[in-house]
Amino acid sequence: MKTVLIFLFVSICSFAYSIEQKLDHSLWNELLEKHVDTKGNVDYKGFLNDRDELKKYLDHLSQNPPSENESKNARLAYYINAYNAFTVELILENYPVKSIKDIRNPWGQNFITLGNETISLNDIEHNILRKMNEPRIHFAINCASVSCPKLYNKAFTANQLEAQLDKVTRAFINSPENVISGNELGLSKIFKWYEKDYLVNGIQSLAHFVSQYTDVKINPNAKVHFLDYNWDLNENE
Structure with a gap:
């Protein structure tokens, strides 16, 4: 019986570890710290120079969509980061641009591949994030505009999400x-x-x-x- 319990404990820990590793946002964190200041201003020219690294992170997101077995915080962090990273990619694809609204149908374009689905920024915001009953997501996702809640210069993570959402909400309000x-x-x-x-x-x-x-x-x-x-x-x- 003791052996069985130990085996189950190790299996659960291994499963949790595999989820943590699969949803790795460290590369996005490095890019944010490098190209976004503490006031949320974005160095898009700097992002252009590191676009290969950004694409690596976007590919990582595309290949590792979270399952329903993962925690709500893990899924929230994933989709918030995905929204923000793909928004930066949209700006870079059209750079230079004075406003995201100068881009044709910026939120409705199906240019995001996550797993087997090709979706839009609208899909992430309205069909996924808003259905997770967490109103503070509106202060975490960034629409690349001056009046938006500032782009947080760190990646959102499951284990820090509560504190991060509280911080960005207070900062914006x-x-x-x-x-x-x-x-x-x-x-x-x-x-x-x-x-x-x-x-x-x-x-x-x-x-x-x-x-x-x-x-x-x-x-x-x-x-x-x-x-x-x-x-x-x-x-x-």
């Missing part, structure tokens, strides 16, 4: 993309576009959601309006 006071909230249009995603798990209003991530004491009945969105490329000049 307290950034100049939102103007927060006790009785009035000027919010990014991200909150308008995805409002229903935030009203889950007992959260009853945008003011309620935002209040979790700021030191400002917000009136539950605070007025809300939405700010203009800057679609200029988030490029490091």
